Amino acid sequence: MNNYFFVVDIGATYTRIGLGSRDKLLDKKIFNTPIHGDEYTIAHRIYEELVKNYGEYLDEVEAIGIATIGPLDIRKGKVINTPNLPIHNFELLEPLRRLFSRPVYVLNDAVASVYGEKTFGLGRDYENIVYVTLSTGVGGGVIVDDHLLIGKMGNAHEIGHIVVNYDSEIKCGCGGFGHWEAYVGGANIPRLAEILANRYKDRETPALIEALNGKLDPPKLFQYYRRGDQFAEIVVKEIIEACIAGFSSIINIYDPELITIGGSLFLNNQDILLKPVIEGISKHLVTSKPLIRPTPLGEDVGLYGALALAINPPPKLLEIQG
Numbered sequence: 084m085n086n087y088f089f090v091v092d093i094g095a096t097y098t099r100i101g102l103g104s105r106d107k108l109l110d111k112k113i114f115n116t117p118i119h120g121d122e123y124t125i126a127h128r129i130y131e132e133l134v135k136n137y138g139e140y141l142d143e144v145e146a147i148g149i150a151t152i153g154p155l156d157i158r159k160g161k162v163i164n165t166p167n168l169p170i171h172n173f174e175l176l177e178p179l180r181r182l183f184s185r186p187v188y189v190l191n192d193a194v195a196s197v198y199g200e201k202t203f204g205l206g207r208d209y210e211n212i213v214y215v216t217l218s219t220g221v222g223g224g225v226i227v228d229d230h231l232l233i234g235k236m237g238n239a240h241e242i243g244h245i246v247v248n249y250d251s252e253i254k255c256g257c258g259g260f261g262h263w264e265a266y267v268g269g270a271n272i273p274r275l276a277e278i279l280a281n282r283y284k285d286r287e288t289p290a291l292i293e294a295l296n297g298k299l300d301p302p303k304l305f306q307y308y309r310r311g312d313q314f315a316e317i318v319v320k321e322i323i324e325a326c327i328a329g330f331s332s333i334i335n336i337y338d339p340e341l342i343t344i345g346g347s348l349f350l351n352n353q354d355i356l357l358k359p360v361i362e363g364i365s366k367h368l369v370t371s372k373p374l375i376r377p378t379p380l381g382e383d384v385g386l387y388g389a390l391a392l393a394i395n396p397p398p399k400l401l402e403i404q405g
């Protein structure tokens with residue numbers, strides 16, 4: 084009997100692995116994503132960790148689902164030129180299929196996550212769903228008319244690079260200017276704060292002093308905000324405005340019934356971010372406002388996405404990777 088699935092969620096900082104059944108995630112482990120090595124290091128580490136932790140289930144494993152940071156070459160099942168990891172290019176599909184002799188499916192993490200939301204989360208009763216992650220970067224996954232959008236390279240709906248300010252000096256990791264991720268991606272927030280700090284130098288608050296040194300990362304920023312730091316309020320306001328522009332664009336483009344939001348930056352600060360964003364989007368919409376909710380799957384949404392993918396690979400992906 085093939086009752087089990089191996090699942091993997093590769094992030095810029097952590098890689099999560101787990102064991103799943105058809106109904107749920109049964110167990111999970113977490114390790115630091117390797118930062119040194121070649122294009123096979125990450126796949127080999129995933130293989131070792133899965134065998135070490137769940138080797139006794141191996142004979143009963145039906146398939147392996149992988150959600151990963153992008154961008155992807157979906158045909159080759161590999162990550163290419165990812166800006167947020169020191170190993171910029173790495174193979175997944177080929178080595179893991181060879182090592183496990185099982186079907187392996189690879190999708191962008193946010194794309195897998197929306198599939199997980201549809202299968203295991205709040206999306207079960209909806210045909211039009213967007214999942215948004217606010218984390219190191221900003222990513223999205225989209226289901227329209229019950230169809231999971233993938234794209235020619237597996238990078239459809241790179242919503243983090245929606246332009247939220249066309250006349251902006253804020254540079255994105257991709258090289259563009261004024262992108263949503265340039266304002267909200269955790270990796271970019273210290274730089275955003277530094278630029279704003281130079282504009283508001285007269286405030287001289289503790290957050291501003293850290294920002295001038297390029298050290299105001301998201302945990303510090305929100306800590307200062309909660310203490311009532313005036314400069315932290317300015318930065319958070321900028322983040323909220325970028326989110327209002329980004330979410331409005333998504334709603335106008337995809338017309339979803341439901342948007343769920345995950346990612347550590349959002350999940351840790353949803354009490355600050357959610358309400359003003361929901362209120363702020365009204366003035367921009369050409370369609371009715373969808374339900375906007377934190378994902379109930381929390382930090383496991385990527386693993387649930389990988390599980391949904393392993394159990395029931397989308398037809399289009401089967402065509403490409405089957």
Ligand SMILES: [Zn+2]
Pocket residue numbers: 243244255256257258259262264265
């Ligand atoms: Zn960008």
